[in-house]
């Protein structure tokens with residue numbers, strides 16, 4: 001981000017120097033100088049300067065806007081967080097695109113390492129595309145369950161499937177695969193739960209800590225959905241299969257350098273939780 005400081009407005013208060021995460025701001029001979037080499041385009045110096053002395057040079061992308069008033073009560077935010085439940089039954093009616101856009105827009109503000117903003121989303125709303133993906137993911141698990149059961153030849157058979165012979169799921173997931181396949185074969189959608197929308201969250205592997213960008217963006221999507229009266233389920237079955245199989249990612253049009261981090265189903269819930277289930281006490285050490 002190319003930035004200019006207006007010396008007539010600057011009072012040398014030093015706020016921008018202290019906030020810059022990249023240490024790109026210096027005071028020299030009574031003037032504020034901003035470098036660009038390590039600038040992560042966070043915009044904090046512009047957003048913080050009490051005099052409005054720092055401006056973005058013409059031609060740079062992005063617009064600053066006024067911060068909304070600090071209106072979200074802690075109780076309201078907590079209520080949103082504890083109300084959100086994973087939804088595993090959906091109404092078949094479509095989700096208005098406007099609501100999806102609101103969710104995706106908010107997810108742009110997820111914190112990301114070095115402000116890389118690398119989270120990307122592929123949104124499946126076409127039932128045929130969704131069902132085709134579901135069928136291929138289920139096929140993958142059908143074969144995977146068979147391979148894991150054949151303990152003597154697991155490594156070669158994994159390689160035959162195009163997977164790293166060391167490919168292994170967490171034992172909890174692995175143990176659940178046969179039941180997952182059985183349910184799907186019996187006509188029960190244990191993958192997308194009949195949700196009309198599936199969002200694949202992915203990011204370029206060369207970015208800074210891309211997995212965390214995906215995680216935080218996914219949480220924002222889920223909380224925004226809750227606030228809009230929609231339900232979500234993060235489904236590891238889908239994300240694990242997409243992570244393992246490049247051809248599935250290619251079919252969805254993901255760039256080659258992108259890895260999938262999360263898959264989220266979205267829809268109008270067809271189940272309503274009456275109670276908030278308990279959680280373990282927070283594991284906290286005060287030191």
Ligand SMILES: Cc1cc2nc3c(=O)[nH]c(=O)nc-3n(C[C@H](O)[C@H](O)[C@H](O)COP(=O)(O)O)c2cc1C
Nearest residue numbers: 084085086087088190191233234235236237238262
């Ligand atoms: C990374 C991740 C993967 C998950 N994968 C699945 C899944 O494959 N299938 C499923 O039904 N739920 C899945 N869940 C939902 C969890 O089971 C759920 O979040 C947890 O039981 C707590 O319930 P709650 O979300 O209603 O609070 C996943 C959640 C996360 C965070």
Ligand code: SF4
Nearest residue numbers: 010011013014016049
């Ligand atoms: S925050 Fe603004 S006023 Fe303060 S030193 Fe930086 S440019 Fe000058």
Ligand code: SF4
Nearest residue numbers: 020039040042043045
């Ligand atoms: S945009 Fe962020 S990183 Fe760049 S100079 Fe301003 S505060 Fe520093």
